[in-house]
Amino acid sequence: MEGKHATAEEVARAAGVSQSAVSRAFTPGASISAPLRARVNAAADALGYRPNAIARSLITSRSRIVGVVAAYLHNHFYPSVLEALSRELQARGHQILLLTADMAQGADATLDTLLRYRVDAVILASVTLSSRLAQACRAAGIPVLLFNRTTRAPGVASVTGENRIGGRAIARHFVALGRRRAAFIAGVEDSSTSRERERGFLEGLAEAGLALHGRQVGGYRYDGAAEATRQLLRQRHPPDAIFAANDHMAIAAMGVVRHDCGLDVPGDLALAGFDDTEPAAWPDIALTSYAQPAGEMARRAAEALLSMLDRPALTVRRQVVAGRLIIRGSSQAA
Amino acid sequence: MEGKHATAEEVARAAGVSQSAVSRAFTPGASISAPLRARVNAAADALGYRPNAIARSLITSRSRIVGVVAAYLHNHFYPSVLEALSRELQARGHQILLLTADMAQGADATLDTLLRYRVDAVILASVTLSSRLAQACRAAGIPVLLFNRTTRAPGVASVTGENRIGGRAIARHFVALGRRRAAFIAGVEDSSTSRERERGFLEGLAEAGLALHGRQVGGYRYDGAAEATRQLLRQRHPPDAIFAANDHMAIAAMGVVRHDCGLDVPGDLALAGFDDTEPAAWPDIALTSYAQPAGEMARRAAEALLSMLDRPALTVRRQVVAGRLIIRGSSQAA
DNA sequence: ACAGGCTTTGCATACGCTTGCAAGCTGAGG
DNA sequence: CCTCAGCTTGCAAGCGTATGCAAAGCCTGT
The missing domain is CATH 1.10.260 (434 Repressor (Amino-terminal Domain))
Incomplete structure (x- = not known):
């Protein structure tokens, strides 16, 4: 009209x-x-x-927009997160400005947009760059929350799953299955998430007097994890169990183990991931995984972040949301 | 600081x-x-x-923000689309305001946000509501583009894949494999995308003198498609081939066919989807699919939409992006 | 009937920027 | 040396809304 x-x-x-x-x-x-x-x-x-929300923002200096920085949406955990975050934020009267931080343009460009649009708060759900960005946002006085990762830096809130507990649960599960040669595929070396999962995993193995039988870095990518798996299987005594730091990598591993190497899962090798993303439940995948409740995590994130807006002095919290082990055919035959 | x-x-x-x-x-x-x-x-x-981008927007009456309405990100096609759209729009100096249109809140609330934030343009990538929303946006004078769907309504641009050609390609493929009883699992009845794919599929079958052997509606959802598949297999003479309107539903069908019914894919039943999402390429899925190039589609969408901003009088175009058939193990044994 | 309080309304300013307009400056051509 | 065109620069007027402040009603209790 x-x-x-x-x-x-x-x-x-x-x-x-x-x-x-x-x-x-x-x-x-x-x-x-x-x-x-x-x-x-x-x-x-x-x-x-x-x-006009624009005009309103100008005068209230509140945009009611939350910047969400994501990357690599191919990992199906993040689409779920995005959907949940959007729901929770919209319910609280806020909108999402979505930035995908491909490392090509780097943190600077991302930070620039975030600041120019005067977002009220920022949620970082990207592995790469997140520490630098978090620092920069805090320096600019914007409430920041790390999603599914943490940082030692002060003043940065976070919501994560039970990474350490989850890693331990998977180790115990492997041990209970009688596996003696368990390997780990890490995400990114300096990612708190991967490190915590690995730590828990090692602890769980240690309880049974076992040590890690192999370790590779998959970089959270499909291809990286596939290559990592090939390396692991190339050893003289290949592992009889692999825990990948997330489902996405575990699925890549599954492909290599079964189809490149012709091994039986779980017969020859048990496999587990982390997140319990939707594909893990597909019968043809049936991946054992430690579930992270994306919805609940998003709810906590939205709540925490928006309450920081009202009471800036509020203590910044690191929240940990409980998950649970989901056992499927990749580790235990039906 | x-x-x-x-x-x-x-x-x-x-x-x-x-x-x-x-x-x-x-x-x-x-x-x-x-x-x-x-x-x-x-x-x-x-x-x-x-x-301050807010202040700038107020005076230029250009927010440099594009509203992207999505829903059901569990279909892995959309995360890819989102990532590509974000890349293309950012490259052109625009940002994405992400709205997830859960039908709970309906089109009105979504439209309201879109208008309040004075988005420069809107991309609709949600099956539900998209026609109504498109109309409403156009009425408000906002350039609209339907992504992966079309509408008869005038003045609405769109970017789609070769739905009809793709459907036909799959039919021909089934025919070449010697299948005689091909069934179709539709997405949503009034979705142009599903209808076109079905039309092409029927044409392809007709070329060989065949008619549809079964038809169910899956609603583009995993559970819906699983149920649809059960219905199809319950027939006296079950189909020997199923084409689902997208990969997400095809994967659901695969689970039912193999694990609920214990049939062999592709031996007893050939399976094909549409989109060529990432999971289709996983060895354990190996789904035959008609590929839609999400990246290219996003590029075209961004380009078309932003050029409409500069030249409002520009003819609104319906673009079709070429795809290709990817044959995998779900239809043809290696 | 009147004082004092509370509620409702309008006035005017401010938010941070863009942009038309006019003034100032420069240098080239006559 | 003067004129005029072409660049630069500053001035000031908005863009559409929120909100403190004062004026105007309204009601209650005495």
């Missing part, structure tokens, strides 16, 4: 009131009488008026 | 110039001399100044 948007001014004129009245009519809890509000609403509806 | 942002005013004072000069220094192609720009940049760097 019309290319131009109605303004509060126009609505005011149509309703025979002041522009302030229009503003108040659209502000919950503002000082305005019911009849006036009704009159304004009528005029607003007639003109198809919507308050 | 500081919780507050530097303003152009402050930079101007620090550099001993007018505020307009600062603005021009940050506007490519603005009328400003090199030395002045350098001086401003120095002061800006010193203060950590970033132009």
Whole structure:
């Protein structure tokens, strides 16, 4: 219909009131009488008026936009996270500005956009760059939350799963299955997530007097994990169990183990991942995994972050959300 | 460091110039001399100044934000699309406001946010609601592009894959394999995408004098497709080939066929999907699929949409991006 | 009937930037 | 030496909204 948007001014004129009245009519809890509000609403509806969030942001210096930095959405954990975050933030009246941080453009460009758009807060769900970005955001006074990772840096909130406990659970599971040569495929070396999972895994093995039988780095990528698996299987005494730092890599490993090497899973080799993403439950994959509740994690993240907006002095918390081991055919035949 | 942002005013004072000069220094192609720009940049760097995109939007009435409406990111095609769209739009200086349209809140709330934030354009990648939303956006004068679907409504651009050609290719493939009882699992009934794929599929079968041997609706969901498959296999003469309107549903079908019914794929039943999402290439899935190049589609979408911004009178185009049949183990043993 | 309080309304300013306009400056041509 | 064109630069007016402040009603209790 019309290319131009109605303004509060126009609505005011149509309703025979002041522009302030229009503003108040659209502000919950503002000082305005019911009849006036009704009159304004009528005029607003007639003109198809919507308050301009841009203008509102300018004056309130609150954009009601949260920057979400993600990367490598091929890992199916993140789409779930994104969907959950979007739901939770929208429910709290905020929107998502989605930035994908391909390392090509680096942290600087990402930070630049984040700052220019005056996002109220930032959620970092990208492995790479996240520490630097977190620091920079904090320096700029923006509340930051790391999703599915942590940092030693102070003032940065985080929501993670039970990485250490999960790693331990998987080790115990392998041990219970009688496996003696368990290997680990790490994500990225300096990622807290991968390190914690590995630590737990080692502890679990140590309880049974076992040590790691092999270790490779998969970089959280499909191809990287496939190559890592080939390396592991090339050893003189190949492992009889592999724990990959996430499902995505575990699935890559599964492909190599079964199809490149013709081994039987779980017969010759037990396999486990982390996250319990949707594909893990597909019958043809049936991957044992330590589940991370993406929905619950997102809820906590949204809650924590937005409460930091209201009370900046609030203690920044590192939250850990409980998960559980899901045993499937990749480790234990039905 | 500081919780507050530097303003152009402050930079101007620090550099001993007018505020307009600062603005021009940050506007490519603005009328400003090199030395002045350098001086401003120095002061800006010193203060950590970033132009406030909000304020800029208010006056230019260009937010440089594109609303992307998605739903059901569990279908792995969409994460890829999102990643590609983000890359392409960022490269063109635009950002993504991500809205997930769960049908719970409906089209109205989504439209409302889109309009309030004055997005420059909208990309609809959600099956549900997309026609209504497209209409509404157009009525509000916002350029709209449907991604991976079309509509009869005028004035709405779209980018799709070769749905009809793809469907036909799969039918021909089935026929060449000697299959005589091919069934189809539709997405959503009133989705152009599913309808076109079905049409092509029927045409391909007809070329060989065959008709559809069964048909169910899966609603593009995993569970829906699983149920649809059970229905198909419950027939007296079950199909010997199934084409699902997308990979996500085809994978669900695969699970049922192999694990619920204990049939052999492709021996007893050939299976094909559409999109060629990443999981289709996993060895344990090895799903035959008609590939849609998400990256190329995203590039075209971004290009088309942003050019509509500059030249509103530009003819709205429906673009079709070529794909190709990828044959894997789900239809043809190695 | 009147004072004092609370609620409702309008006025005017501010948010941080872009941009049309006019003034100032430069150098070339006459 | 003067004129005029072409660049640069500053001035000032908005963009659409929120909100402090003061004015205006309204009601209650005496």
